[in-house]
Amino acid sequence: MHAIPDSLGTQSAVVLPLNYGTAYVALYRTGPIEPGMRLFLHAAAGGVGLAVIDLARRAGLEIVGAASSHFKRERLQSEGVKHVVDSRRAHVDRVARDLYGRNGGFDIIIDSVGGRTISQGIRALRPGGRLVSCGVATLSKRGILGALGLLFSTPRIDPFRMLARSRGFYGVHLGQLMRDPVLVREVLDELIRLADAKEIHPEPGRVMQLAEAATAHHLLERRRNVGKIVLRV
């Protein structure tokens, strides 16, 4: 149980544990994070995506973000994302080559899409880089065929290749990590401290009434949300 500081407010506090918690662990608990490092972020305009951007901006990372619609990409630009790409067209390995040349690449890739983006992402890492997998959005609403497609399009990670190329793969599942009360307290304390000091700015993307829950689900299913949708009870 954590008290919400007055400075934070309930709506901002709602965004902290899941969105910022996932973002924080994905960035800070999986390896080094230093100013100037290059980050590629899938689903950058989602709830977790905007939290990653907020934390990564503070850490001085160079952010490349992907989103599917013009509206979302405009928002990413206004958030200071250096390069914004269309997720329906751009492949992360090609983006890395276009931006940084054949021998360049990303230091951190945060992937919540899954399937092919994992193999593309591993190719897009520079030596010492890591891909952090934190979700499989590809799985949504495609039933058993979608699940099979995901299974076949997900690469089998070869430890020898990862070793030879000095690249890392990291899975983050908050459900597992939250079983560790010490970690939960550390992460929440740090996020509350940062929010209190106005170093991060947790805000819901949209607040709707509980009676609008069906519309909220519709927005999520159609990928029209920017940030987290909070329902007011």
Ligand SMILES: NC(=O)c1ccc[n+]([C@@H]2O[C@H](COP(=O)([O-])OP(=O)(O)OC[C@H]3O[C@@H](n4cnc5c(N)ncnc54)[C@H](OP(=O)(O)O)[C@@H]3O)[C@@H](O)[C@H]2O)c1
């Ligand atoms: N590992 C963990 O502990 C943890 C914790 C929280 C959330 N998650 C996962 O992280 C992901 C993002 O969470 P969120 O809260 O940011 O969700 P969100 O706000 O709903 O954003 C999800 C975004 O994923 C993108 N996406 C890409 N391919 C998709 C597809 N095939 N179907 C649907 N969406 C697709 C969409 O953005 P575009 O339209 O711009 O592509 C969508 O808006 C989810 O998969 C969630 O389950 C994991």
